[in-house]
Amino acid sequence: MGYWSSKVLPKIKKVFEKNGKKPAAAEACKSFDDSKGEIDKEFEEKKTELQPKVVEIYEASSAEVKALVKEPKEAGLKKHSTAVNKFLEELVKIEFPGSKPVSEASTKYGPVLVSGPVIFVFEKVSTFIITEEKEVEAPPAEAATSGEVIVAVEEKAEIVVEEEKKEEAAVEAAEPPKP
Incomplete structure (x- = not known):
């Protein structure tokens, strides 16, 4: 019995634990989707005070993250997962609405499994970035x-x-x- 519980059982648990991430990530996505309305309200309230901070973080980020913020794609999230996690952590530091649960889920399960919430946060960040660039680049x-x-x-x-x-x-x- 000692051999079974010390050698075989841990290996069996390892096999089944790998599949445990997807349902947990799906649950995290669902709970985030439920709180989207609340996050939108908070975002609208803090919009003016967040803009300079978000632009500063965006300018300091890597080119890959900048591209993902402008056009978020799952393939890009998979390739640059560490950079995405760092960017989300920076957003948590400035208390960007919705970034804390997304950052926690992204760190725990990976940005690909929680791509919906990550893309949602990136779209909110892009509202600050794109408006600024359009004013500079678009002559009538x-x-x-x-x-x-x-x-x-x-x-x-x-x-x-x-x-x-x-x-x-x-x-x-x-x-x-x-x-």
């Missing part, structure tokens, strides 16, 4: 010219469609009706 002259280009492309597409219809009509007229 470019918007007007790109709009004209789109209209020109649409007109060309209409012309092509009309020409195809004419060709089809000519082909049908050229063929005699079959008896």
Whole structure:
């Protein structure tokens, strides 16, 4: 009996413990989803005081994390999990709404298993970042010219469609009706 409990049983437990992470991570995601409304309210209340802190943390972060904040993807979370965890820990330090439970779950289960909450927090962070960059980068002259280009492309597409219809009509007229 001693051999069984000291050698075999621990190995069996190890095998079954690996699968225990997914249900626990799913439970953490579910509890986070339940508190999203509360987090949104807190986010709106603290928005003005959080912006300079979030921008500072974002600027200090690595290029990989910056890319993930702008466009969060599960593959990126998997590749750069340690950087994601560090970024979440920095957000916890400034008391960013929702970052504490996400950081704890991400550290415990990995950012991939709790990707929904991590992406939610990244989307909230991106509201500070993207608005700032759009003001600097988007001159109105470019918007007007790109709009004209789109209209020109649409007109060309209409012309092509009309020409195809004419060709089809000519082909049908050229063929005699079959008896």
